[in-house]
Amino acid sequence: MRILKWIPLLYSILIFGQEDSILQIDPKIEADSLWYKNSQNNFSYSDEFILLGHQNFESSIMGNFGSVLIPFWWKSGSSIEQKIGDRILEANTLCPAYTSVYKETFPHTKIIYSPTYSDGQRLNFIHKVKYTYGSFILDYDRLVSEGNLVHEKHQNTRFNFQGSYTHPKIAYTSKWRINTFKNSSQWNGGIGNESTFFSNSQSNWQLLPVNWLNLETSIKHKGLDWQHEYRFSEASAFKYQIIISQDSLFYEGLEDDTLFYPNRLDSSTTLTRAFSNINHTLKWITQINKDKNAVIGLKNQNFKQYQESLNRWIFFTSIYSESLKNQVHFSYASDQMYSNSFTANFTQHINVFGINNRFKIAYEKTMPNWIQLNSSIEPSNQFYEELIEPTLDQYIEWDLELTKNITIHNAYHNIDAFTYYDEQAHSVTSDHLIRIIQSRIKHHVNTKKWHWRGDIGYQNSSSDNIPLAKLLFNQRIYWQSKIFKDATETQIGVNARYRSSHPGMTYSPILGDFYTNPLSETNASLKCDVFAHFKIQSIKIYASYENFNALWQGEQFTLKPYPIAQPIFRLSLIWNFYD
Numbered sequence: 001m002r003i004l005k006w007i008p009l010l011y012s013i014l015i016f017g018q019e020d021s022i023l024q025i026d027p028k029i030e031a032d033s034l035w036y037k038n039s040q041n042n043f044s045y046s047d048e049f050i051l052l053g054h055q056n057f058e059s060s061i062m063g064n065f066g067s068v069l070i071p072f073w074w075k076s077g078s079s080i081e082q083k084i085g086d087r088i089l090e091a092n093t094l095c096p097a098y099t100s101v102y103k104e105t106f107p108h109t110k111i112i113y114s115p116t117y118s119d120g121q122r123l124n125f126i127h128k129v130k131y132t133y134g135s136f137i138l139d140y141d142r143l144v145s146e147g148n149l150v151h152e153k154h155q156n157t158r159f160n161f162q163g164s165y166t167h168p169k170i171a172y173t174s175k176w177r178i179n180t181f182k183n184s185s186q187w188n189g190g191i192g193n194e195s196t197f198f199s200n201s202q203s204n205w206q207l208l209p210v211n212w213l214n215l216e217t218s219i220k221h222k223g224l225d226w227q228h229e230y231r232f233s234e235a236s237a238f239k240y241q242i243i244i245s246q247d248s249l250f251y252e253g254l255e256d257d258t259l260f261y262p263n264r265l266d267s268s269t270t271l272t273r274a275f276s277n278i279n280h281t282l283k284w285i286t287q288i289n290k291d292k293n294a295v296i297g298l299k300n301q302n303f304k305q306y307q308e309s310l311n312r313w314i315f316f317t318s319i320y321s322e323s324l325k326n327q328v329h330f331s332y333a334s335d336q337m338y339s340n341s342f343t344a345n346f347t348q349h350i351n352v353f354g355i356n357n358r359f360k361i362a363y364e365k366t367m368p369n370w371i372q373l374n375s376s377i378e379p380s381n382q383f384y385e386e387l388i389e390p391t392l393d394q395y396i397e398w399d400l401e402l403t404k405n406i407t408i409h410n411a412y413h414n415i416d417a418f419t420y421y422d423e424q425a426h427s428v429t430s431d432h433l434i435r436i437i438q439s440r441i442k443h444h445v446n447t448k449k450w451h452w453r454g455d456i457g458y459q460n461s462s463s464d465n466i467p468l469a470k471l472l473f474n475q476r477i478y479w480q481s482k483i484f485k486d487a488t489e490t491q492i493g494v495n496a497r498y499r500s501s502h503p504g505m506t507y508s509p510i511l512g513d514f515y516t517n518p519l520s521e522t523n524a525s526l527k528c529d530v531f532a533h534f535k536i537q538s539i540k541i542y543a544s545y546e547n548f549n550a551l552w553q554g555e556q557f558t559l560k561p562y563p564i565a566q567p568i569f570r571l572s573l574i575w576n577f578y579d
Contacts, residue, residue: 043480043491043533043540050124051114051542051572056497057455057474063562064147065116066154067185068507070514070559072499074436074459074468076413078366078391080333080341082303082310084275085369086219086249086512092158092181093221093245107578114542114572116145117565134164148205148565151188151213157181162225171231176224183219187509188212189256190561197563198555205566214253217509222246235287243279248272251510259425260510271510275370276304294319305370310335325349341367341390356401364393368419371511372427389429392416405444412437420465421515425508435462449481451493464516467503474498478531489535497527502559525556527564542572 049055053065058073068087083090112124122143129136139160146153162177189211191197197208227241251271254261265271283297299314316331326348333341345362367373367390376388395413402408413436422428437460444453454475461468478493504520507513531544547567550556556564 043489043535047540047542047574050112050574057457057472060558062507062559063149063190063565064152064154065120065122065145066143066156066183067152068512072469072472072502073440073457074438074461074466076364076393076395077369078364078393079369080314080331080343080366081279081299081301082277082312082367083369084247084249084512085371088183088185088512089181089219089221089247089249092156092183093179093223093247109577111575111577112573115570116143117148117568118146120145120147133166133168136163137161148563149188149191149208149210150206151186151210153184153186155182155184157183173229174227175229176226179221179223179225181219181221183217185217185509187215187217187256189215191563192561194561211561212253212256215256215509216252218250220248237285239281239283239285241279241281241283243277243281245275245277247275247277249274249512254510257508257510260508274306278302288319291323292319292321303370310337341365358397358399360397362393362395362397364395365390366393367391368427371513372419372421375421375425375427375511388419388427389417391418405446407442409440409442410438415466418465421508421511421513423516423518425511425515430463430465432463434466436460436466436468449479450477451480452477464503464518467505467516469499469502471500472498487536491531491533493531495529495531498524500524505559507559507562520560522557522560525558525564526553527556538576538578540574542574543570544572545569 052061054061054069055073058075059069059071062068062070069091107130108128110124110126112122112126114122116122120143122141122145124141125138126140127138137160139158139162141156141158141160143154143156145155158179158181160177160179162175164173164175166173192209192211223243223245225241225243227239229237229239231237249272252269254265254269254271261269279299279301281297281299283295285293285295287293295316295318297316299316301310301312301314303310303312312333312335314331314333316329318327318329320327326346328346330344331342343362343364343366345360345364347358347360350357350359368388373388393413393415395411398410400408400410413434415430415434415436418430418434419427420430438457439459440455440457442455444451446452452475455473456475457472458470459468459472460470474495474497476493476495478491480489480491482488483490501524502522504517504522505514506517506520508515526549527547528549529544529546530548531542533543534541545567546569547564550564550567558564
């Protein structure tokens with residue numbers, strides 16, 4: 001029985017890219033071939049995430065596939081580690097965890113195909129090979145999308161190769177991963193003449209005027225992740241992990257962006273940023289007693305931009321009590337520039353009258369990302385020359401599981417010294433407290449064949465320095481049953497996504513982030529799709545006619561001046577092969 005209590009701890013500690021804390025999983029879920037086939041062959045929201053590349057409720061593409069994602073549902077982006085800050089780079093280099101989507105222990109192959117806009121498509125190929133002492137996984141993802149407007153082509157290529165080895169005689173496990181990402185993007189700055197756009201005088205969007213015709217960016221990422229784990233006993237283990245990455249960001253045609261050029265660049269129309277990052281992590285996980293599990297560790301981050309470097313030490317620890325169902329986490333960071341970055345949080349799970357509740361209280365003091373730190377009002381090429389205050393986020397979360405199919409999430413954030421980009425695209429620190437309130441209901445109501453599921457969310461920010469749409473919903477109504485002598489599982493329905501008006505903000509490809517723009521408020525928008533999904537054994541076919549309400553409603557913006565795409569028919573495929 002002791003080892004059963006130990007498994008959730010080991011599982012959570014190995015999760016890559018997450019906070020160093022202890023998470024719990026359902027011990028009844030067993031990653032065998034039968035479970036995997038049943039879960040992967042069924043329709044799920046995870047399919048929507050795979051095909052879109054984002055959570056449809058929380059974010060949306062900006063103009064074209066492969067572009068940056070617009071975050072509509074607010075989440076803190078602060079980190080105790082130093083981050084670069086480019087949204088496209090960080091979104092595409094967050095590789096799958098060793099034990100998340102690849103936790104199954106048997107050979108398999110997955111093929112994902114989806115068309116994009118105009119002449120374009122996305123192909124994702126995942127193949128796993130099992131051998132006596134471990135496994136290999138090959139993950140290749142290629143996206144090309146020309147877009148509906150002129151000069152908005154995006155190309156993304158991601159490659160991920162990872163493997164594992166378990167020693168047959170000693171309690172030693174090694175896991176490694178090599179990942180690369182390459183991006184090439186054209187930026188047009190959105191519609192240049194709104195009156196022409198709304199008048200429908202030009203049906204060919206390729207002929208619509210745009211703001212930019214020269215600005216292009218490219219991103220190259222190379223990464224190596226290698227970890228070693230030795231278990232002293234069922235209740236004690238030691239882990240060492242090294243992560244090495246190199247990133248380069250290249251920009252040309254900067255003369256298009258008159259807000260950035262020539263105010264910050266003399267006469268050059270090109271710009272290159274190059275980074276290297278080396279992380280060493282030592283971690284000890286142990287079972288204090290039959291009830292409590294603990295993690296304690298030390299991480300060193302050496303972050304470089306050309307000749308300037310930041311050497312940061314991070315101490316972290318977590319304690320989880322199984323009987324009390326609570327967790328305490330603390331991390332502290334120190335470097336040559338700042339010595340008081342830290343996070344502290346307490347999470348409590350409790351069941352009241354049959355309702356599962358999760359309470360979390362947190363106190364986080366973190367530094368902005370590198371681009372923010374180097375994009376202040378008085379820009380300089382010197383690393384950290386213009387210092388910006390750390391951000392303090394004090395927040396409370398309350399989650400309720402009313403039923404198996406109805407959950408509620410509530411959050412309250414009190415944020416001090418928040419760093420954001422102002423109207424001139426300079427990073428500044430807010431001089432007043434910002435309060436954010438969020439409430440979100442997730443539901444799934446169904447009869448035998450009819451289903452109604454979706455999300456409804458409300459959020460409010462006390463300052464336009466964090467611009468938020470107040471009301472969001474994503475609702476889906478569909479009929480699901482088997483047809484053709486029960487050989488084909490079918491879903492037929494409609495999906496509606498609504499977002500209330502959004503305070504003004506604009507995207508800067510050079511910053512790789514959004515900045516406030518009070519003059520460009522985006523009106524409320526509604527996007528409706530009709531779909532038909534079919535599952536034949538291990539093949540899932542997704543047919544959809546998207547944004548069909550534009551046929552009578554007219555043109556809308558996802559984020560002004562980037563329009564929601566014209567109605568389009570898309571036919572996507574997910575195909576699983578086993579053994």
